Amino acid sequence: MRTIFKSINSRKDKIYSHTSEYEFFAENYRLISKILSNYKLRSYDEKTFKIIQVNILIKAMINKSIIEDYVNKVSSFNKKELWDLLINKERPYFESEGSKIYVPIYSKGLNYIYYDTPHKLLGYPYDELKDDPSSSCIDLFDMYNLNLYNSSFTNLIKIKDDKTSSAFYHPEFETIYIINKQGRLDISIRLFDKYLKTREYQNFNDRLLEVITNFYNNDRSLFIKSLYVNKFISFKMYKKLLKKMTIKNIFKNKVGE
Structure with missing residues (x-):
C-alpha cells in the first residue's frame, strides 16, 4: 500500500x-x-x-x-x-x-x-x-x-492495536501513523486532501476506527473506499487512488504472465 x-x-x-x-x-x-x-x-x-x-x-x-x-x-x-x-x-x-x-x-x-x-x-x-x-x-x-508514543510525551491518540504495530492519529497534523513495535514508522496517511472542500468531525473516532480496521484487514479496495465514505478524502482523490491501484494490479498481472 x-x-x-x-x-x-x-x-x-x-x-x-x-x-x-x-x-x-x-x-x-x-x-x-x-x-x-x-x-x-x-x-x-x-x-x-x-x-x-x-x-x-x-x-x-x-x-x-x-x-x-x-x-x-x-x-x-x-x-x-x-x-x-x-x-x-x-x-x-x-x-x-x-x-x-x-x-x-x-x-x-x-x-x-x-x-x-x-x-x-x-x-x-x-x-x-x-x-x-x-x-x-x-x-x-x-x-x-x-509505550512512549502512547504517553504524554506526544499528542498522539491511539486508535487501534495490531499484532506488530499500533495506529495513532495526530489532530494537528491530521495524519494517521502506523508505528511498529520497534518504535519506527511503517506508514503515514494524511487525511483531508487539498481537494476536500469541508472537514467533517462528527463521530470522528468511530469513522477513523473503521478506516484503520480495513487497513489492518489488508483490504486495499475497502480501505480506500472507507477513506472516502467516511469523508477523510475527496472524491477526486478517491478516484485517483482507485486508478493507481488498478494500474498497479494490471502491471502485477502482466509481470506474472
Whole structure:
C-alpha cells in the first residue's frame, strides 16, 4: 500500500508549520544539541513524524534539567517535594514495568535514580550526566517503543492495536501513523486532501476506527473506499487512488504472465 499513500501525502500545504507541535519544536530544538548526534532519525520518514520524535527528546531533556536543577539547589533533599514539583509542572512520563519514566533517553535503571534516588546525581558517576548527557543515551524508540508514543510525551491518540504495530492519529497534523513495535514508522496517511472542500468531525473516532480496521484487514479496495465514505478524502482523490491501484494490479498481472 505504501505507493498508494504517496498520493495522499503529496499535499502541498505546509500544515505542520502552523501547529503548536511545530512551534514547540522550533522554539526548543537547541535543547537537544548535546544528544542529537546519538539519534539518526530516518531520512525517508514523514517530516511530521520526525518532529514528533524530536519533541519527545526535547521533553525528556526538559524533565532531566528540572530534576537536576532541583537536586542541585536544595540543601535537604525531599523525594515527595520533587514528585510534587513534576506533577505541578505537568511534566510528561509513562510507566514501564512499574517504574515511572520521566527521562526516556535513559535506561529504566537510570530513570529509577532520577525519580526515586535523585540525590545520587550529586555523586560520581551520575554527576557527569548533567554536562555530558549523551554518554548514557539509549535508543528510546526501540527500548520503550509503543509505550512512549502512547504517553504524554506526544499528542498522539491511539486508535487501534495490531499484532506488530499500533495506529495513532495526530489532530494537528491530521495524519494517521502506523508505528511498529520497534518504535519506527511503517506508514503515514494524511487525511483531508487539498481537494476536500469541508472537514467533517462528527463521530470522528468511530469513522477513523473503521478506516484503520480495513487497513489492518489488508483490504486495499475497502480501505480506500472507507477513506472516502467516511469523508477523510475527496472524491477526486478517491478516484485517483482507485486508478493507481488498478494500474498497479494490471502491471502485477502482466509481470506474472
